[in-house]
Amino acid sequence: MKTMQLIKYEYMKLWKRKSVPICFVSVLFLLLLTGSMMAWGSIKLDDVEVSTQSEYLAMERKAGESIKGRKMDDETMWDALEKQEEHDNTVLTPKNWKAEYEEYMPYRLMLDSFLYFPIVPEKSQETVRRERLEELFEGKKLSEGEKAYLFSLDEKTERPMEYAYNEGYSRFHALQVSTMMIIAIFLVICLAPMFAEEVKTKTDALILSSQYGRGHLFAAKMITGITFAAVTSFILYVAVLIEQLVMYGMGDAPLPMQQIWNLSASVFPFSIAQSVAVCIGCGVLSSCMVGLLMLLFSFKLKSSFATSVIGIILAFLPSFASILPENVHWLMLIANVFPGCFGTYGNTFADQLLKFGDDFIPAYLYGPVCYLLIAAILILVARKMYVRRQVS
Secondary structure, eight states: OHHHHHHHHHHHHHHHSTHHHHHHHHHHHHHHHHHTGGGSSEEEETTEEEEEHHHHHHHHHHHHHHTTTOBOOHHHHHHHHHHHHHHHTSOOOTTTHHHHHHHHHHHHHHHHTTTTSOOOTTSOHHHHHHHHHHHHHHHTTOOHHHHHHHHHHHTTSOSSOBOOOOHHHHHHHHHHHHHHHHHHHHHHHHHTHHHHHHHHTTOHHHHHTSTTOHHHHHHHHHHHHHHHHHHHHHHHHHHHHHHHHHHHOOOOTTSBGGGSGGGTTOOOOOBHHHHHHHHHHHHHHHHHHHHHHHHHHHHHHOOHHHHHHHHHHHHHGGGGGGGSOTTOHHHHHHHTTSTTTBTBHHHHTOSOOEEETTEEEOHHHHHHHHHHHHHHHHHHHHHHHHHTOOOO
């Protein structure tokens, strides 16, 4: 009961800071603005505008819906490859651009589903995919056990797949890297003063000697900060997803996630809807970890500014993850669940697996377990320090 009263008090304190609601609205606006940028501008040919971006997207969506349900078997894809060659050899002018693209667009959309596995004339998709996956796994220096496990997962996906225009889900996955970074910065700004403001306003001595006790107060602050991170990040992730579905349409989410180009090289047997749910779930966990770290830094450093500086650095660190060598196995196991990375499709569905006995565990399973253990240890240590803290 005491803790619940304190949680209510902490939430009131949090939202009464003008920076929090302003920052939330600003971040929501920024995310939606970023997500809509594909509809901006125009397409020009020989310095003549042939289409606006919004018109092009409408044409693309219409073409995608016209071939919904078509089986992308070998013959269909070989025909699409021929159409692509014809299109490449066609001289485009402002007059024929629209007609040519309306004819070619359905074939281009199907070929996009095989972006990482180029269609080869007279060669089956399965053969090309197997060879390409072998190259990818070899480049990442995966063990023979990992390879066998990943290939067994890949066989569970039914092929040939049907086509559906699922660009909205594809765009959501593509935006997740920037979305997570912006949300992390938002959480840094909001949670950095959680403990530090008491020291700044000289109210820490009074609060720590209150009737509720230090233990209840510490629990209230932790619960408030972590739940704030979870709820606000979930709202923001869902807002980005809804915007993309409004722009590109609902598509056919029960199809295998390998049908969209971002995840075509993945082997995990999830549907598109499941892939989105997993990434949102892992993204929320990642945001909670960012929130927890900000709370702990705020408590330890007793300075909002110092906490914010460290938080901004942590928020930008995942943007350098692409330069990490994928063949260093242990490093990638850590990077794949690092806050800010964990929740993006590339890290959540990474090929590097954690070996536990005879089993192989993917990032989306060992990540939450690691987060739980790390969070429990950090909170217990911090609580012990908070309860024993001396106030001058």
